[in-house]
Amino acid sequence: MTGSLWSCLLLLSAQGAAPQPVDSRLEMVTVFPEKALVQRVFEVSSDRVGELEVVVGPLPVLAERDSMQVRVLSGEVEVQGLEIELATAAGAEDPRTREARTLLQEAQDAARAIKTELAGLEARQEVLQALIGSAQAYAEDAERLDGFMAMIAERSMALDRERAEIEARRAVQDELVEQRQRELAARISEARPVQNLVLPLRFAAPGTAQFRLLYLVSNASWEPSYEIRVATDLTGVAMSQVARVRQSTGEDWESVELLLSTSMPSRGLSAPELPRRFYQLPFTSSPELDGLAAEAFGAGVDAASVAGGSGAASSRRNRTSSGVVALFPVSGTRSVRSGPEVARFELASLPLDVRPERYVVPSISDQGWLRAAIRYNGEKPLIPGRGRVYLGGDLLGETQIPLMQSGDRTTVSLGPDPTLQVRFQTVLDERREPGILSSTARIVRGYQADIRLDPSANAAVQILVEERFPRSRDERVNVKPTRLNPAPLDDEQARALREQQGIYRWSFELAPGATRRITWGYEASFDEDLDPVLIER
Structure with a gap:
């Protein structure tokens, strides 16, 4: 078999292979007043020159498809395209699932400790029963026998009280273990829609390439608030700036760099254009509609774009101007869970x-x-x-x-x-x-x-x-x-x-x-x- 034929077979084999899954790491999130820009990094390795298709995911279903970008940070590689697929994720080992698993383990450890404590109590009760069998030794001394039996009764009642308390704790703990098991099972079996990003790559040389993935996601916002503290003697005032961050994007932001911005990326940067306004008689035919559309919105615009809104309506939505943008970095790495909770971060004094x-x-x-x-x-x-x-x-x-x-x-x-x-x-x-x-x-x-x-x-x-x-x-x-x-x-x-x-x-x-x-x-x-x-x- 010649070398060129062997190369063609390798290429055909690579093209028919399933995309290679790639893990990505959440690195930075920039939160705007109405949405957020998420940045992930990932690596892809190839031991040969040529094409390789990878899939990055799962990504939240709220990630805006039109905003997704992939940038090459290092490596001799070219991104040849970008395809987004909808999928269903079940049993993903995300931070919430790992936390549920940890809580279950802690509950089970506590239940085992209570079981060990109960076994020790039962051993002490057996010793007490053995002591009762030796009461015959005091049969000839009534006073000593009464004292011995009083001690046995006192110890027995104390052990009974202790056993009742331990069994009550065991019942509560067993119920907690069952609750944690249900929570973990729900997380593992939970089916949720996600997006996967399919990337066809071409390596110019074998090696490892690093990439950055960026996308906008909705259901995220932040707002500033202020804490004004007055000295109790009314002689001084100090003020600090606090950020209140909310996000229900479907993914937890764990240990990320957090940047807060006053920019509004959902709004356009251009000033509004003056509309053309005119009166006309009703039209009945499609050619006339096309002509009126061209007259009203300019040449090259057909009736479908006017009726469907893909052209004119989109431009109307972006007719706003932008103002001064302020950026507020949050020190260190921070975590913000997806959900109704509000995360608070102090920005500065x-x-x-x-x-x-x-x-x-x-x-x-x-x-x-x-x-x-x-x-x-x-x-x-x-x-x-x-x-x-x-x-x-x-x-x-x-x-x-x-x-x-x-x-x-x-x-x-x-x-x-x-x-x-x-x-x-x-x-x-x-x-x-x-x-x-x-x-x-x-x-x-x-x-x-x-x-x-x-x-x-x-x-x-x-x-x-x-x-x-x-x-x-x-x-x-x-x-x-x-x-x-x-x-x-x-x-x-x-x-x-x-x-x-x-x-x-x-x-x-x-x-x-x-x-x-x-x-x-x-x-x-x-x-x-x-x-x-x-x-x-």
Whole structure:
């Protein structure tokens, strides 16, 4: 037989052989807000030059077929195609099955230990029975016989109680073993749809090649949340960023590198295109439909693509723009099981400039409210999310953290401060009618607030007071502030609030046991024939 004929026979034999199964290892998962990108690695070895077909699986049925990619990491090999097959997996030795097997083994070991304990008890009962047979030796001494029989009775009752307790534990453990056996049997017999990836390869030289498999999978998501911890003495605030990861993809992510991204891969990157809009009369024939489709959607588009949605509908789904993408690597290797449970991972302690302050609105509340004025100094954007607020180890409630770039500021409310008391009074409220030579009437009102920090407070605190003054919506009514003591803040932010919203602000430091009084008021003037009404919403 010539060498060329022998080579042809080898090639035909290889082409007719079943694909070679290949195990893959889950290496990295990038979780997006709506899905996840899974990366697996695997190796294929060949001792000859030529074609070799391998099958990689099982892969979850939720893996998106159009997203599957195979990249060669090393080796003289070429991937000649990619085919996906649906299959049914039963009895796969996945991490859940291995865990069920381990739990069964532990339950069986505990049952054997109880059985050994019961055997030891039975041996002691046999010894006690042998002792009863020797009671004849005390027959001539009634006192010693009574003492001996009392000891036998006491030991016998103790052994009976111990036996009842051991048998109760054995019954519970036997039931647990049966439960673990049922769970393992269910895992082994569980039939589930999966996908297998068939890869025809061509080796240019014998050796081992390494590959990376990537695919998108649905039913996976993550969202940021924040933990805001306030010191029990109300003197400091710390905030950490936490990721809440969910996945029901059908495969457990065991010991993987986990990367969290704000990207939305299900959305397109192009800006929306302007649609063509027109009126037309109803059509009845297929040629006219094809012509209208070409006119509406451009040349080269047939009626089938318009009706079925394979062209136009697909482009409409992708008409969104993309924004700034932030990546958050989770340290170490992590595991996230497929199921309803939420996995939580702490991402970072956030670099913040935090200034605790007490916020007071005397006319509304007799309490002061603890707030944290925050300036964010991180490099990556702080994406919006829920924040849980803790005082020491106690959960106070939830707040919302907005989108923040480096240098942005926000204020987080932390609840009432029990060490601060506010006493508000209306000290003036009257209408002054015009005099003899005037037709202008006035409403004059004055207020005062005494703000006191309890002596039990650990240190002096910063107080911010705000009050909103009435503003006129009618040029015939003029409102001006009065009785402002001390003078309100006059920085750029305070002036903007005052001019745009009528909000006046005071800020001062208050020591433990100290009280600070603030007074303010306003005067509304108008023609005596008018009767303006104060509206408060």
